[in-house]
Amino acid sequence: MQLLHPKARFKPYHSASGGWGSAHSVMTILWREQALARAPKALLHQNKPDGFACVSCAWAKPGHPHALEFCENGAKATAWELTSLRTEPAFFTRHTLAELRTWSDYDLEQHGRLTHPLRYDPLTDRYQATDWGDAYREIGRELRALQPDEVVFYASGRASLEASFMYQLFARAYGTNNLPDSSNMCHESTSVGLQESIGVPVGTVTLADFEHTDCIFFFGQNVGSNSPRMLHPLQEARKRRVPVITFNPLRERGLERFVNPQSPREMLGPSSTVISTQYHQVAIGGDLAAVMGMVKSLLAMDRQAIADGQPAVLDHAFIAAHTHGFERFVSEVEVYPWETLERRSGLGRGAMEAAATVYARSDKVMVIYGMGMTQHRHGVENVQMLVNLLLLRGNIGKPGAGICPVRGHSNVQGQRTVGITEDPAKVPGDKIEALFGFKVPAKKGLATVDTCEGILDGSVKAFIGLGGNFLRAVPDTHRMEPAWSGLALNVQVATKLNRTHLFPGRAGWLLPCLGRIEIDRQDGREQTYSTEDSTGCIRAWKGTSEPAAEQLRSEVAIIAGLAEATLEGPCQIPWDAWRHDYALIRTAIGQVYPDIFHDMETRMWEPGGFHRPLGAAQREFKTESGKAQFSAPRKLDEDDDVALNPARRDVLQLMTLRSNDQFNTTVYGYDDRFRGVHGTRSVVFLNRSDVVRLGFAPGDWVELRTAIEPQVRRQVGPLQIIAYDIPEGCAAAYYPECNPLVPLWHHAERSKVPAAKSIPVTLHRSIPSALDLEHAVPADDQLG
Numbered sequence: 001m002q003l004l005h006p007k008a009r010f011k012p013y014h015s016a017s018g019g020w021g022s023a024h025s026v027m028t029i030l031w032r033e034q035a036l037a038r039a040p041k042a043l044l045h046q047n048k049p050d051g052f053a054c055v056s057c058a059w060a061k062p063g064h065p066h067a068l069e070f071c072e073n074g075a076k077a078t079a080w081e082l083t084s085l086r087t088e089p090a091f092f093t094r095h096t097l098a099e100l101r102t103w104s105d106y107d108l109e110q111h112g113r114l115t116h117p118l119r120y121d122p123l124t125d126r127y128q129a130t131d132w133g134d135a136y137r138e139i140g141r142e143l144r145a146l147q148p149d150e151v152v153f154y155a156s157g158r159a160s161l162e163a164s165f166m167y168q169l170f171a172r173a174y175g176t177n178n179l180p181d182s183s184n185m186c187h188e189s190t191s192v193g194l195q196e197s198i199g200v201p202v203g204t205v206t207l208a209d210f211e212h213t214d215c216i217f218f219f220g221q222n223v224g225s226n227s228p229r230m231l232h233p234l235q236e237a238r239k240r241r242v243p244v245i246t247f248n249p250l251r252e253r254g255l256e257r258f259v260n261p262q263s264p265r266e267m268l269g270p271s272s273t274v275i276s277t278q279y280h281q282v283a284i285g286g287d288l289a290a291v292m293g294m295v296k297s298l299l300a301m302d303r304q305a306i307a308d309g310q311p312a313v314l315d316h317a318f319i320a321a322h323t324h325g326f327e328r329f330v331s332e333v334e335v336y337p338w339e340t341l342e343r344r345s346g347l348g349r350g351a352m353e354a355a356a357t358v359y360a361r362s363d364k365v366m367v368i369y370g371m372g373m374t375q376h377r378h379g380v381e382n383v384q385m386l387v388n389l390l391l392l393r394g395n396i397g398k399p400g401a402g403i404c405p406v407r408g409h410s411n412v413q414g415q416r417t418v419g420i421t422e423d424p425a426k427v428p429g430d431k432i433e434a435l436f437g438f439k440v441p442a443k444k445g446l447a448t449v450d451t452c453e454g455i456l457d458g459s460v461k462a463f464i465g466l467g468g469n470f471l472r473a474v475p476d477t478h479r480m481e482p483a484w485s486g487l488a489l490n491v492q493v494a495t496k497l498n499r500t501h502l503f504p505g506r507a508g509w510l511l512p513c514l515g516r517i518e519i520d521r522q523d524g525r526e527q528t529y530s531t532e533d534s535t536g537c538i539r540a541w542k543g544t545s546e547p548a549a550e551q552l553r554s555e556v557a558i559i560a561g562l563a564e565a566t567l568e569g570p571c572q573i574p575w576d577a578w579r580h581d582y583a584l585i586r587t588a589i590g591q592v593y594p595d596i597f598h599d600m601e602t603r604m605w606e607p608g609g610f611h612r613p614l615g616a617a618q619r620e621f622k623t624e625s626g627k628a629q630f631s632a633p634r635k636l637d638e639d640d641d642v643a644l645n646p647a648r649r650d651v652l653q654l655m656t657l658r659s660n661d662q663f664n665t666t667v668y669g670y671d672d673r674f675r676g677v678h679g680t681r682s683v684v685f686l687n688r689s690d691v692v693r694l695g696f697a698p699g700d701w702v703e704l705r706t707a708i709e710p711q712v713r714r715q716v717g718p719l720q721i722i723a724y725d726i727p728e729g730c731a732a733a734y735y736p737e738c739n740p741l742v743p744l745w746h747h748a749e750r751s752k753v754p755a756a757k758s759i760p761v762t763l764h765r766s767i768p769s770a771l772d773l774e775h776a777v778p779a780d781d782q783l784g
């Protein structure tokens, strides 16, 4: 069932990001979602003080917004939520779950917003409409019959600070710290790495820093597709001639050129802004070596400068006053010869030296990074290596400088701040006990990978999902799906139907909620909510569109309903009062986290909101040594699982990534405009010489197989080969289709983030089906 699947083609994209292509793409999606009635009006309120926070990425919103403060992909996310299409109970009388499991991700969400609470009926294999009271009662009864440790409370990262705070309290009052969240698959490497290195789990850069910086580094982040609003401050920086140095295996369009779609002059004229002044196509997983090369070069420059009686290159005063472990770090870096660094990074010594030279000349440097760093076996070490680089010249804790992890979901950073974590040591248990009269369970809970292991071994029996598409987002799809069906209880709070909902287990519930763009009325009073963005900025918002259906409940109301029905005995948590007045929840947040959230009710409405205090930004490093920590990786191998065997030249490193037409597992369409792919996602990008060397031709159909743990067959395909500008030995294909290739245990060692950017794979010839052939890229598209 393909609702809208244009003809496939591959045509390299030579225009800038943004521009008319972006404007056209916005109109297409509004039309496709039949959202022309509601979306344009809503877009005027997007990211504005009188409106709602974009439901797409977590990038900071300026305090003084532009007339239109949204990007192409933010507009798509809005249209997706404000669609006039509805997945009503009648839809489920027409389709069994067995049938729906054969549908694509795109088709499942394409029927629009869920409208009624639904209960799974195993006899007919269908969801049936139910009412909220029954749903709460039944779920409460089921939860009371289970042991708290058998239940998992997942959060995807969109829910507001208010809903997230209530959710973690619900889980803990029920008796468990099993609070996995999407960060466990995303920036957990950041939370672990930065905490250890600089004493905060989040980045130190704010929007204001873009105005002061004089050099920007980009590692493994695709700004043009995944945080396009950042292109505006970047463009401003480029106008000041600030160099931008990018490390990425792919030449991502948004990192090359940008036309501001909101500037008539740029839209009508020939100009576009060059974003990256240096572009280094590092090998997948080669960043540790690449940064090591830069460090090596800086150390050499420093020695030379001192010998020549010139000012030192490193900031020795900063290093002495504020850091720990420098000498050891230097001795560990010096052991690697250039030859090793070149081989591992896939870059020439000259490239690393060129990047180091610009770094050395700049006084205020910021490093921006994303999933290309965190989703590796050495994800934590990658993050810490970026900190090492910054520390060498005191680039932490001064205006215009710092570390900038670009978070994913729009409130994923905030949900952590208000207690969504499996680690009870990270929540103020004493305050919670004093206020709410229960003890936070002492036992550490399950994060995402642990949850999957628990589902596989049967120790996890129930799953509550506050948004997200867990089963589709996690690794090892083909092992996880059958195990998931064994769950005793599966409750999903969601806005649209997705694949996770199609494996309901013994008792399954699908609870439809309001989206953030919608007006949330409780007792007739419009409620406001708050979020924290990627720069630690906390702000207030409110929905502006009428709800998609009368039966929808807010996430706050659903959590309150579930908690009241589940928790037995006297409870000091005022669920009902909170549901009726969200300001009371904020008061409680302020009591539990006074340092961050004092006077929240007023401060969150100030233009641009308020920033959470971050010691590292003031050079107060709350680390073990009390100083910022240098740390060298134990070794440079990207992947301990794969003993590097030069004889096995058939193994490629695969990264799974996002197209320009998706939000995580939500597939808006089949185009990846910036990469030149149209009408299909069934492709694998390979270097032309690898294609030839392995005995294939562009356009051939192949299956990908995971090259580790051969006793377990993990394969995906058929995919069509696209010859692409990607380093030799590397491959790229789309997430979530390729998740069956990621072994669950193949994760970052210290953060357990699945290593979705470095999966060793082999290629095998495969026979496409008639449907595949219908959506095949024509052979002519790849000639020469």
Ligand SMILES: Nc1nc2c(c(=O)[nH]1)N[C@H]1C(S)=C(S)[C@@H](COP(=O)(O)OP(=O)(O)OC[C@H]3O[C@@H](n4cnc5c(=O)[nH]c(N)nc54)[C@H](O)[C@@H]3O)O[C@H]1N2
Pocket (backbone or CB within 6 Å): 056, 057, 058, 073, 186, 219, 220, 221, 222, 223, 225, 226, 227, 247, 248, 249, 250, 252, 282, 283, 284, 285, 286, 287, 369, 370, 371, 372, 373, 406, 407, 408, 409, 655, 656, 657, 658, 660, 662, 663, 664, 665, 757
């Ligand atoms: N429109 C849209 N916006 C989104 C999302 C979305 O799906 N769609 N998702 C949201 C979420 S949850 C997140 S986490 C972010 C994700 O945003 P990103 O962090 O940009 O994540 P990916 O798209 O996975 O792409 C990672 C980039 O890393 C590069 N890369 C891969 N491996 C390596 C490597 O070894 N080294 C280096 N240097 N680079 C590498 C890839 O080529 C790619 O450009 O975006 C958020 N925003």
Ligand SMILES: Nc1nc2c(c(=O)[nH]1)N[C@H]1C(S)=C(S)[C@@H](COP(=O)(O)OP(=O)(O)OC[C@H]3O[C@@H](n4cnc5c(=O)[nH]c(N)nc54)[C@H](O)[C@@H]3O)O[C@H]1N2
Pocket (backbone or CB within 6 Å): 109, 156, 157, 158, 159, 182, 183, 185, 186, 187, 371, 375, 408, 409, 466, 467, 468, 469, 470, 473, 474, 493, 494, 495, 496, 497, 498, 513, 514, 515, 516, 555, 656, 657, 658, 663, 664, 665, 666, 735, 736, 738, 739, 742, 756
């Ligand atoms: N192979 C591979 N795997 C990956 C990644 C990768 O790069 N490669 N990236 C990882 C990353 S960075 C992340 S963050 C995860 C994402 O994992 P998740 O956060 O679990 O997945 P999403 O696709 O964002 O979830 C989409 C669903 O959320 C629901 N939803 C949308 N809006 C709302 C709302 O307002 N409220 C509620 N309650 N529900 C809502 C809708 O039903 C929609 O179908 O995937 C990870 N998995």
Ligand SMILES: [Mo]
Pocket (backbone or CB within 6 Å): 182, 185, 186, 187, 407, 408, 409
């Ligand atoms: Mo993410």
